[in-house]
Amino acid sequence: MEKLYIIKVGGNVIDDDKTLQKFLKDLSSLKTNKILVHGGGKVATEISKGLGIEAQMVDGRRITDTETLKIVTMVYGGLINKKVVSQLQSMNTNAIGLTGADANIMLASKRPVKNGIDYGFVGDVEKIEAAPLATLISSGLTPVIAPLTHDGKGNMLNTNADTVASTLAVALSKSFDVSLVYCFELKGVLQDINDKNSVISSIDTEKYGQLKQDGVIAKGMIPKMDNSFDAIKAGVKSVIICHADDIVSIVNQSEQAGTVLKA
Amino acid sequence: MEKLYIIKVGGNVIDDDKTLQKFLKDLSSLKTNKILVHGGGKVATEISKGLGIEAQMVDGRRITDTETLKIVTMVYGGLINKKVVSQLQSMNTNAIGLTGADANIMLASKRPVKNGIDYGFVGDVEKIEAAPLATLISSGLTPVIAPLTHDGKGNMLNTNADTVASTLAVALSKSFDVSLVYCFELKGVLQDINDKNSVISSIDTEKYGQLKQDGVIAKGMIPKMDNSFDAIKAGVKSVIICHADDIVSIVNQSEQAGTVLKA
Numbered sequence: 256m257e258k259l260y261i262i263k264v265g266g267n268v269i270d271d272d273k274t275l276q277k278f279l280k281d282l283s284s285l286k287t288n289k290i291l292v293h294g295g296g297k298v299a300t301e302i303s304k305g306l307g308i309e310a311q312m313v314d315g316r317r318i319t320d321t322e323t324l325k326i327v328t329m330v331y332g333g334l335i336n337k338k339v340v341s342q343l344q345s346m347n348t349n350a351i352g353l354t355g356a357d358a359n360i361m362l363a364s365k366r367p368v369k370n371g372i373d374y375g376f377v378g379d380v381e382k383i384e385a386a387p388l389a390t391l392i393s394s395g396l397t398p399v400i401a402p403l404t405h406d407g408k409g410n411m412l413n414t415n416a417d418t419v420a421s422t423l424a425v426a427l428s429k430s431f432d433v434s435l436v437y438c439f440e441l442k443g444v445l446q447d448i449n450d451k452n453s454v455i456s457s458i459d460t461e462k463y464g465q466l467k468q469d470g471v472i473a474k475g476m477i478p479k480m481d482n483s484f485d486a487i488k489a490g491v492k493s494v495i496i497c498h499a500d501d502i503v504s505i506v507n508q509s510e511q512a513g514t515v516l517k518a
Numbered sequence: 519m520e521k522l523y524i525i526k527v528g529g530n531v532i533d534d535d536k537t538l539q540k541f542l543k544d545l546s547s548l549k550t551n552k553i554l555v556h557g558g559g560k561v562a563t564e565i566s567k568g569l570g571i572e573a574q575m576v577d578g579r580r581i582t583d584t585e586t587l588k589i590v591t592m593v594y595g596g597l598i599n600k601k602v603v604s605q606l607q608s609m610n611t612n613a614i615g616l617t618g619a620d621a622n623i624m625l626a627s628k629r630p631v632k633n634g635i636d637y638g639f640v641g642d643v644e645k646i647e648a649a650p651l652a653t654l655i656s657s658g659l660t661p662v663i664a665p666l667t668h669d670g671k672g673n674m675l676n677t678n679a680d681t682v683a684s685t686l687a688v689a690l691s692k693s694f695d696v697s698l699v700y701c702f703e704l705k706g707v708l709q710d711i712n713d714k715n716s717v718i719s720s721i722d723t724e725k726y727g728q729l730k731q732d733g734v735i736a737k738g739m740i741p742k743m744d745n746s747f748d749a750i751k752a753g754v755k756s757v758i759i760c761h762a763d764d765i766v767s768i769v770n771q772s773e774q775a776g777t778v779l780k781a
Contacts, residue, residue, distance in 0.1 A: 331596070337591050352620050358612060
């Protein structure tokens with residue numbers, strides 16, 4: 256099977272023009288099949304504020320009401336997605352921007368109210384249509400995916416970008432040898448939270464259990480890691496957690512970088 | 519060659535939820551290859567106002583400054599495009615939303631300052647990549663195109679939706695038997711501006727000259743008609759000017775409707 260990298264970047268890369276441009280140049284230099292999944296960033300919050308819409312948060316999560324859904328559809332699907340696509344085009348990467356509604360690639364269902372919390376228009380992915388993505392990749396295109404899905408009833412839904420990346424990775428692992436790369440603000444999973452260079456180079460299921468027991472892998476990181484090991488169990492070859500700056504080293508395996516998760 | 523309908527709808531259809539839904543249902547019922555090109559509508563103006571950005575107009579045309587470019591990228595490429603795509607998906611039409619930057623389908627150059635007027639980030643189409651569109655159509659997808667292009671240097675550009683439709687029609691006429699359909703607020707080109715039912719069923723180049731001389735075809739209509747006849751000269755089989763309500767009659771040729779322009 257051919258290799259495919261599914262690379263997720265978040266707000267820390269999207270929010271800063273220079274950081275974004277450097278990252279996209281690095282991405283463009285990679286001679287491999289790839290999909291970029293991007294998160295949201297601060298722009299959505301700024302535009303909400305500009306329009307006088309207050310962000311509602313529950314447990315650190317934004318509640319997606321009707322107005323917020325409009326904002327994220329505009330900002331993620333329009334502003335950020337097309338900024339990334341047009342910049343990639345200028346770097347000779349033939350990008351195509353998509354949401355989950357486009358070509359029906361990600362069908363989701365609106366998250367049910369749980370424990371009295373209504374997250375609003377948040378979508379839990381139900382079904383991935385991998386075939387159109389495989390066709391686009393085979394014809395030399397680089398899909399750039401916004402964290403939006405649809406419910407099949409005419410509504411867009413807001414979906415976590417990490418989840419978008421991992422569900423796509425699992426679905427595409429039937430046709431490709433998929434590596435899922437999460438870019439974040441650190442160099443990898445750290446042995447010592449106070450030492451930014453204490454990157455653990457590799458973690459398997461057993462070691463993961465140990466690291467959780469020892470309290471090395473803490474609260475916020477656990478869902479990301481659980482998700483990653485689930486993806487590996489479901490067919491993804493490897494998951495790499497790294498800094499956006501290290502994407503070239505990781506894909507070209509030119510230098511040791513990031514944390515590799517394996518079965 | 520296979521038939522392909524390129525259908526353009528403007529703000530009058532986009533702005534009203536019920537009108538849009540009826541139109542998209544009609545579109546979904548058509549068993550033919552199709553591309554939908556949509557215009558902007560009032561939403562962009564409303565959101566600009568909400569954000570305190572005053573629209574600058576010269577000769578009835580919006581000047582696209584940096585802030586306006588962000589708004590149109592968000593609204594046309596995000597909000598409207600994904601609304602249309604998600605609704606079409608709910609009607610079992612496998613739509614895929616695109617701008618000119620996606621798959622590099624429409625490369626444009628920023629309009630030069632002319633007679634002291636700087637239109638800002640407005641793009642004049644330079645080059646159409648028809649191949650990716652043909653591939654999408656062949657795999658059963660319906661492209662939904664927002665009136666946005668890119669300059670190949672990393673910038674999006676605002677481009678008139680009529681022009682997007684006609685340039686796409688010309689480029690695709692090499693691979694398809696293309697009919698270009700402009701939906702607007704009237705039933706067609708009228709013999710008598712005061713009689714909404716006085717639709718001229720067919721106009722050829724000769725008759726067009728006559729109608730202009732007689733003053734039947736007036737100011738605002740002339741650029742649309744000129745564009746249409748240019749498209750016909752360049753390979754488009756026919757151009758139809760009609761009301762959005764009549765799209766089924768026209769495509770299925772079940773009833774006489776609209777004005778057909780022919781060489």
